[in-house]
Amino acid sequence: MKRLKQHYELVKPFDWIIVALLMLASFIPIVIFTIQNSHVSADSEIVAVISINGKEERRITLSESTKHETFTLHPAKGQYNIIEVDGTRIRDKEDNSPDQVAVKTGWISKPGQTSVCLPHKMIIEIQTTEKTEEIDDTIIPL
Template structure:
């Protein structure tokens, strides 16, 4: 093991270290952009959760302290089901019959920009913020994701 490490360190060039450091710093850019977007949200803004199946919105709710606890069942197609739970300022995919259970394991989401996805059922739960006049604070087209 030690010989392998020595071998790799011996074969590294000075520019390799610079590239590794640059990539490490660049990996934090999405977190910084997300933090900036969250800080730009007014306290007056409404937090809206939407549930989409195959790209079509089937449910929407404002997430606030006054939002009542609610559970409902969606059936994206025959033999598939999702139980969605809304609890005040948060929402989750409580139960489904997808094979990997990734949507269930995602748990509660409550902040703008967060999503929960169940690919086999083509179900997406998204959270976004809107001004009081109903306009989204940031559009999906405005978000730049570095590749």
């Protein structure tokens, strides 16, 4: 009991305020992602952007009509990433990186989600794009 009293005396009132503020701040990412996902309109497309070393390699539309596809990317000599697309989701199925972080991430499908393979400098990011209708701007003389 005496030890507990000694530790309690080390904690000052301002320390409790700091702890409370840090706990509240830990919820900020959840609020941001919720707000971001609430602004996704029904007519927007969900797109997976695959980039290697900062350069966009592929852009795949994810929808119910997207067919199942598996393809291999070679970021550098001796490196490979097998990417699998299945309708509205995508994943790094297999790669030869030592830590396998991108493979362990699994399927991603929601805007803002990413799968990163740092040794290969590859990023799969889910984004939304607004569908644009083509407008015929031909001028017809009267």
